Amino acid sequence: MEVLVWGGAALTLLGVAGLVACIVLAMRARQAGLDDAELRARLQRIVTLNLGALAVCGLGRLAVIVGLFLS
Secondary structure (H helix, E strand, O other), rough: HHHHHHHHHHHHHHHHHHHHHHHHHHHHHHHHHOOHHHHHHHHHHHHHHHHHHHHHHHHHHHHHHHHHHHO
């Protein structure tokens, strides 16, 4: 079960890295000086990435909890 805990921790860190990347992408999009429609389209893509990163982070935390309960 140790593999499940460490794998889950790696997934959680991957998800957190994705969240940080979303923050950086959103800040760059706002500073790019785009018109309203382009900014909205770019931010919608970033929201999609953000939800994916949250899902990966949640799955990783779930794997850690399951690994701890089973060990």
